[in-house]
Amino acid sequence: MTTRLEQVWHEIDPDRLKKNLIDMIDIYSPSGKEEDIQLFLEEQLRATGTDVRRQVVDEEERFNLITTMGSDSPDLYLVGHVDTVPAWDIDEYAAVEEWGVIRGLGSADMKGGCAAMVEAWTALATLPEDQRPSLGLLLVVGEEENGDGSARFLEECCPRSVIIGEPTALLPAFDHYGYMEVTLITQGRRIHSSLPELGHNAIESMLRVLLQIERSTAFRQQATKLVYSIREMSSSRAGFVVPDRCEAMIDLHLSPDLSPVTVRTIIEKTLEQARSSIKGLDLEVVFNFEAGGYQLAPEDNTINILEEIYPRLNLPLNLVPFRSHSDGNLFFQAGSKPLILGPGSLETAHTADEQTSFAEVEDAARIYAALALG
Known part of the structure; x- marks a missing residue:
C-alpha cells in the first residue's frame, strides 16, 4: 500500500x-x-473520469450522487452530506479564510469532510484502473432534517463499511451516541392578561414541567450518559392575553450503552409525576424520533492503518464517541459499520462562528485515501 499511498498523496x-x-x-x-451544490459536485466528479449516478430522493431536483471505482462491488463507501442548517444571516453565510482557518456555513458540518472526500477520490482516480481500490463515494441530501438521502440509498445498497465525514477534529469515532427528539405540549385557558388569576398560563405550566424533568432523580442518575437540551419553545400569540398553548422541543443524546426504550420509560414516569404534582396541568407528549447508539469493535486492519498514518501526519490517535446524531445511526441500523471521522468540530457546528482548519481538511483527504487503499 505504501507505494500506492505515496503516489496518491502526491496527487492531492x-x-x-x-x-x-x-x-x-x-x-x-x-x-x-441541495440541487446547486450537487450540480457543482457532479461536475467535479465527472472530471475524474468515473461514472456518476444521480439517485432521486423525492423529486428530480433532490438527488444523491453515487460513484464507484475498482473491479468489485465496494465494501467501503465514503459518505458525506451536502446540506446544511439554514443560514443565521443570509448575507453572511459565505466562506472567509483567515490564518489557515476557513469560516462559513457548513465549513465543519460537513462541507469540509465532503471536500476532503472529493479530493481523495480525485487523487485515487489517477491510479491505473487495475490498481484502484474497490470504493464508493456517496454524497447525500437531507441529513440535517430527516436523513432521507441516506435512507433512500440504503433502500438499494448496504455496504459493509462506511466512513462518514462528520466533524470529529479527525479523532476516529467507532462509538456513536443515540438520539431522541421529544415534543411537549401544554394547554391552558386564555384570558385577558390583566386577569391571569382567571385563566391558566400554558407557559407557566411548561416551565414547571421542564424544571421537574431537569430535577428528576432519574435524569440525575443518568447525567453522565444523557445529554438533555431544550431546543425550542413557543406559545400561542394572540395579543394581550394569557397564552393557552405552549410547545417545547427537547433533544436527548444518549450514550451508546443507553437505549431509547430506557429513556422513554424515564420520561414517561417523570411526566406522570408532573401531572400529579402540577395543578391543572394539561400535558401531551410526542416522541418524534429515536435512534439507538452503537459501539463498534474497530477492525484490526483499520486500526493498523490509522496507527501507521496518524504519526506521519503528526496527529494524535485517540478514539472518541460521536456525541451527536448523524446518518451513522441509519447505516448501523441497516447493518453497516460506520466510522465517523472528519475535519472540524461540533463546538462550532450549527453556529454563526462555524469554522474548520484547512490543515485538518487536507489531512482528512490523506486519511480517507489511506483507508480506501487499506
Whole structure:
C-alpha cells in the first residue's frame, strides 16, 4: 500500500482542495435546496473520469450522487452530506479564510469532510484502473432534517463499511451516541392578561414541567450518559392575553450503552409525576424520533492503518464517541459499520462562528485515501 499511498498523496492538490471547499461553502444548500451544490459536485466528479449516478430522493431536483471505482462491488463507501442548517444571516453565510482557518456555513458540518472526500477520490482516480481500490463515494441530501438521502440509498445498497465525514477534529469515532427528539405540549385557558388569576398560563405550566424533568432523580442518575437540551419553545400569540398553548422541543443524546426504550420509560414516569404534582396541568407528549447508539469493535486492519498514518501526519490517535446524531445511526441500523471521522468540530457546528482548519481538511483527504487503499 505504501507505494500506492505515496503516489496518491502526491496527487492531492491543496490549492484545488481549498478552492473547491470555498466554492462549496459559497453555494447555499440548506436541507431541501441541495440541487446547486450537487450540480457543482457532479461536475467535479465527472472530471475524474468515473461514472456518476444521480439517485432521486423525492423529486428530480433532490438527488444523491453515487460513484464507484475498482473491479468489485465496494465494501467501503465514503459518505458525506451536502446540506446544511439554514443560514443565521443570509448575507453572511459565505466562506472567509483567515490564518489557515476557513469560516462559513457548513465549513465543519460537513462541507469540509465532503471536500476532503472529493479530493481523495480525485487523487485515487489517477491510479491505473487495475490498481484502484474497490470504493464508493456517496454524497447525500437531507441529513440535517430527516436523513432521507441516506435512507433512500440504503433502500438499494448496504455496504459493509462506511466512513462518514462528520466533524470529529479527525479523532476516529467507532462509538456513536443515540438520539431522541421529544415534543411537549401544554394547554391552558386564555384570558385577558390583566386577569391571569382567571385563566391558566400554558407557559407557566411548561416551565414547571421542564424544571421537574431537569430535577428528576432519574435524569440525575443518568447525567453522565444523557445529554438533555431544550431546543425550542413557543406559545400561542394572540395579543394581550394569557397564552393557552405552549410547545417545547427537547433533544436527548444518549450514550451508546443507553437505549431509547430506557429513556422513554424515564420520561414517561417523570411526566406522570408532573401531572400529579402540577395543578391543572394539561400535558401531551410526542416522541418524534429515536435512534439507538452503537459501539463498534474497530477492525484490526483499520486500526493498523490509522496507527501507521496518524504519526506521519503528526496527529494524535485517540478514539472518541460521536456525541451527536448523524446518518451513522441509519447505516448501523441497516447493518453497516460506520466510522465517523472528519475535519472540524461540533463546538462550532450549527453556529454563526462555524469554522474548520484547512490543515485538518487536507489531512482528512490523506486519511480517507489511506483507508480506501487499506
